[in-house]
Amino acid sequence: MDDRPGAGPADGSGVTPGSLLVAAPGLLDANFRRTVIYMIEHRDRGSLGVVLNRPSEVPVRDVLPSWAPLSSRPDVFIGGPVEAETALCLAAVRTGHDPASLQGLVAVRGPVALVDLDGDPVALGPRLRGLRVFTGYSGWDAGQLAEEIKRGDWIVVPALPDDVLDRRDTGLWGQVLRRQGIPLALLATCPSDVKHN
Numbered sequence: 663m664d665d666r667p668g669a670g671p672a673d674g675s676g677v678t679p680g681s682l683l684v685a686a687p688g689l690l691d692a693n694f695r696r697t698v699i700y701m702i703e704h705r706d707r708g709s710l711g712v713v714l715n716r717p718s719e720v721p722v723r724d725v726l727p728s729w730a731p732l733s734s735r736p737d738v739f740i741g742g743p744v745e746a747e748t749a750l751c752l753a754a755v756r757t758g759h760d761p762a763s764l765q766g767l768v769a770v771r772g773p774v775a776l777v778d779l780d781g782d783p784v785a786l787g788p789r790l791r792g793l794r795v796f797t798g799y800s801g802w803d804a805g806q807l808a809e810e811i812k813r814g815d816w817i818v819v820p821a822l823p824d825d826v827l828d829r830r831d832t833g834l835w836g837q838v839l840r841r842q843g844i845p846l847a848l849l850a851t852c853p854s855d856v857k858h859n
Contacts, residue, residue, distance in 0.1 A: 675808040676818040677704045680771025682825065683711060683807075683816040684838055687852040693743045696835045699800050700752065700821055702770055709802040712741035712750060714794075714825060715834040722795050725749070728783045734792035734827040742800030751777035753786075753793035754823045764789060773823045792827040817846065 677683070683699040699711040717737045723730035725738060726749065741750055755761050755773045762769040766781030777786070777793055802810070810816055819842055828834055836850035 675704075675811045677701055677709065677807060677811070678771070679703055680774060680821055682714075682819050682821045682838060683811075684819055684835065686814055686817055687849055689815045694800070694815075698825070698834050698838050699742075699816075700774075700826060702750075702752075702776065702799075704807070707804050709807045711800050712752065712796045713739065713800060714828065716740040718797065720797075726779060726795060729777075729779065729793065729795065732783055732787050732790055732793050734794055735829065739794060739796045741796030741798045744799050744801040746798035748798060749779055750796045750799055751779055751793055752796070752826045753777045754791045754827055755789055756791050759789045771821075774821075774826055794826060817849075819846070 679701055681701050683701060685694050685697045689695060694713075697716065698714045700714050701709065701711040703710040716739055717735065718740050720738045721730070721736055722733045722738055723736070729751070730736075732753075738749075740746075752770070753767070753775055755764065755767070755775065757773075759773075760769075761767045761773060761775035764775075764786070766778045766786050767775040768778070769775050773791075779795075807816075811818060817839075819838060825834070825838070828837075839850040840847045
C-alpha cells in the first residue's frame, strides 16, 4: 500500500484522494441525494470525504471569524453526517505554491489541501486562492464504499481544483456530470422527482 497521506488501496473502485463521488440519480438517502463528495482519504481501513454542495445557513464569520475573509463562500457547508460538531477546511493554493511544503496544510491532491484551523490565517492567506469550511464529514468503513460503488450508488470521476471553491452549490451535481461527456452527461437531465419524468 502507498504510504502517502490519504493514498488508497487498490480495491478497483477508482477512488483516490482528490476524486469526486457523484450521487447516482437513484440514490435517495437524504444525506447524500444529488451530492458531490470530494474525497480526502481512501485507505484499506476506510474512506473520508466532504459534501461540496450542501451549504448551511451558518456564516463562517460566526464560527471561525479569523478564517472568514479567506473563505470562497460566506457559509459553512455540511460535509456529511459524521461528527457534525467537527470542522474541516479545504483550500486551494495559488499557482507556484506546493501545499506539502506549507506549514498548516496537509496536501490532498494537486493544489488542494486540508487546512489546520488552529494555524495562522494571516500567514497562510496570501498563499491561498480560497477555502471552504465544512461541519462534519462523510465516512465509510473498510470495504463499504467499494460495495456502494459496485451497487451503483456512486459515480467516481476526477475532480477539478475549483470544485472545492465553486460558488454554485445547487448546480454542482449537474455541472460535474455534464463535463464527463456522454453517457454520464445524460444523467444530469434526470429530474429530481421522478414524478416529473
